[in-house]
Amino acid sequence: MGLLHTVNKSPFESNTFDTCLGYAKDGSTVLLIEDGVYAATTGNSAADKIKNASGVTFAVLGPDLQARGLEGKLADGIKVVDYEGFVNLAAESDSVQSWL
Amino acid sequence: MKFSIQVNEGPYQHQASDTAYQFTKAAIAAGHEIFRVFFYHDGVNNATRLAVPPQDDRNIAKQWSELATANNLDMVVCIAAAQRRGIMDADESKRQGLDADNLIEGFRISGLGQLIEAGIEADRLVVFGA
Amino acid sequence: MAVKKFMYVNRKAPYGSVYALESLEVVLIGAAFDQDVSLAFIGDGVYELTKNQNTDAIGQKNFSPVYSALGDYDVNQIYVEKESLEERGLTLDDLQHLVWEDEDEDWAEKDSIRLVSRAELADVMAEQEIILSF
Numbered sequence: 044m045g046l047l048h049t050v051n052k053s054p055f056e057s058n059t060f061d062t063c064l065g066y067a068k069d070g071s072t073v074l075l076i077e078d079g080v081y082a083a084t085t086g087n088s089a090a091d092k093i094k095n096a097s098g099v100t101f102a103v104l105g106p107d108l109q110a111r112g113l114e115g116k117l118a119d120g121i122k123v124v125d126y127e128g129f130v131n132l133a134a135e136s137d138s139v140q141s142w143l
Numbered sequence: 144m145k146f147s148i149q150v151n152e153g154p155y156q157h158q159a160s161d162t163a164y165q166f167t168k169a170a171i172a173a174g175h176e177i178f179r180v181f182f183y184h185d186g187v188n189n190a191t192r193l194a195v196p197p198q199d200d201r202n203i204a205k206q207w208s209e210l211a212t213a214n215n216l217d218m219v220v221c222i223a224a225a226q227r228r229g230i231m232d233a234d235e236s237k238r239q240g241l242d243a244d245n246l247i248e249g250f251r252i253s254g255l256g257q258l259i260e261a262g263i264e265a266d267r268l269v270v271f272g273a
Numbered sequence: 274m275a276v277k278k279f280m281y282v283n284r285k286a287p288y289g290s291v292y293a294l295e296s297l298e299v300v301l302i303g304a305a306f307d308q309d310v311s312l313a314f315i316g317d318g319v320y321e322l323t324k325n326q327n328t329d330a331i332g333q334k335n336f337s338p339v340y341s342a343l344g345d346y347d348v349n350q351i352y353v354e355k356e357s358l359e360e361r362g363l364t365l366d367d368l369q370h371l372v373w374e375d376e377d378e379d380w381a382e383k384d385s386i387r388l389v390s391r392a393e394l395a396d397v398m399a400e401q402e403i404i405l406s407f
Contacts, residue, residue, distance in 0.1 A: 046399055051158070051273070062284070062316055065356075066395045077158045106165070126169035133267050134144045134175070140282070140404045141270040143151070151407065184295055184407070223298060255302035262403035263277055263306065270406045 045071035047136035050079035051143060054089040061092070063142040069098025074124070074132055076104040083108070084116040093118065104129060146170050147261035148180040151272030153188035154203035155196070160189050163271035164206055171214055179217045179261040180207075182250075184272070187225045190218075192247040204247050211249030218250045219257045278309045280401040283318035287337070288328065293321045294336050296407035301339070304346035311350040311401070312343075313394060319357045322368040322386075337369065344373030349385040356391050 048067050054060035060082050067073050073096075075083050082089035083103040093101055102122040108114050117123070124132065133139050148167055152159035167177060182189055194204045211218045220230060229245075232252050236244035246252065262268045281300055287293040303310060314322060321340070328335040343351070351371055358364065371385040389397070398404065 046404075051162075058316065059284075065391045066398055068395055068399055071399070077162060126165045127173055129166055130146075130170045130173055130175065133146070133269055137399070138402055138404060139267055139269050140398065140401075141272065141406045143270075143272045143284070143406050149405070183299075184291060224295065255299050256305070258299060258405075259279075259303045259306045259308070262279060262405070263275055263308065268403045268405070270404075272406060 044136050045069075047071070047132050047139045048073045049076050049139065049141045050074075050082065051077035051141070053078040054082040054087075059142045060089060064092055064096055064099075066140070067096060067099045072100040072102060072132055072136060074102045074104065074129060075107075075121075076129070077107055080104065080107045080111060080113060083118055083121045084113055085118045086116075090118050093121070102128070102132065144267060145176045145178045145265045147178045147265035147268045149258065149261075149268060149270040149272075150180065150182045150186040150189060151184045151270065153185035154194065156185065157273040159271040159273055160186065160203055160207075161201075164203070164210065166269065166271070167216075168210065177214070177216055178265040179219055179257065180211075181258045181261050182218070182220045183224050183258065185228065187220045187228055187230045190220045190225075190230055190246055190250040192245050208247045208249040216249070219261075220246070220250050220252045221258065222252050222254055225252055274306065276308055277402040278311070278400060279303065279403045279405065280311045280313055280398060282313045282315065282398075282404060282406045283321055284316040285407070286317040286320040287326070288331065288333055292407040293318075294334075296405070297336060297339055299405065299407075300343070300348060301346060304348055307347075310348050311352060311397065312348065313352045313354070313398065314357070315354045315394070316357050319353055319361065319363060319368070322353065322371075323363070324367065324369055340369055340371060343371060344385055347373070349373035349383070350387065351385045352387050352389050352394050352397060354391055354394055355388055358388075
């Protein structure tokens with residue numbers, strides 16, 4: 044399954060999201076958590092980058108989306124998981140890389 | 144699966160401790176084993192007994208303390224990081240000639256080797272930070 | 274004890290925050306456990322390795338000399354991301370020359386720093402079992 048990458052920074056605050064995309068190989072999963080969930084919303088530069096990373100699976104932590112009032116703005120093709128889903132992704136992947 | 148968790152940030156300042164807590168709770172609920180939760184950098188501040196957050200908000204130190212006690216978790220605060228930031232248990236405080244200690248129940252203070260061991264012995268190490 | 278592939282990921286500049294110093298402390302302690310250790314310097318992390326650091330005027334401890342001791346601790350797989358250096362107008366020459374002595378080759382001195390592209394480092398990262406970020 045490859046690595047599970049997590050990103051917890053907004054793509055507009057720092058380069059963490061971009062850096063992560065540079066390291067996420069095909070077959071890996073990127074999970075957006077905390078302020079990282081902003082990259083999962085529609086109509087911004089992050090959305091195109093996600094579309095271009097076609098070999099990578101994207102997921103977003105639902106509780107963080109809800110907290111920030113973003114459920115209605117979720118981009119297509121991004122799986123919503125809860126904390127149990129986060130645990131499952133970590134267990135199913137080869138290893139976890141937390142991009143901070 | 145055996146998980147080890149690393150918490151790099153203090154309570155309230157960043158979401159890291161909250162996310163780590165929710166992850167740890169979910170892992171336990173799903174039947175996984177938590178080998179160790181290791182607190183580093185400002186993460187050591189999660190272990191203070193002296194926090195009095197507002198009544199209508201979560202008490203992060205207490206949450207961790209209660210999770211540890213209820214599930215017999217090994218929660219380790221790095222001694223080097225703790226010394227820098229003034230988190231002390233009774234023994235360490237006495238050794239340093241200080242007049243107080245502040246480590247909340249459920250945590251223990253130990254060396255960085257415990258983090259390395261946590262990585263070696265677990266199937267997955269998950270880092271929460273900023 | 275099992276031998277696992279450990280990678281320490283450094284993305285933050287020194288002195289503006291404590292992460293660079295405290296991550297180095299983990300590396301030194303970790304060296305005693307004889308694991309397969311790599312360090313990755315990505316983004317602003319490359320600034321941790323620059324030469325000529327002088328912290329007198331800011332009142333912090335200059336810990337940059339510690340990097341040159343890593344070779345003695347058998348920490349000699351030090352990856353520096355090429356793109357990060359270039360974006361910052363740096364070359365390998367701006368970084369400390371980190372070396373280790375290979376006892377299997379008559380203590381020949383070898384370079385510890387491996388200048389790699391993002392793609393190459395991604396491949397190395399994908400093989401790691403434990404990845405520590407600070």
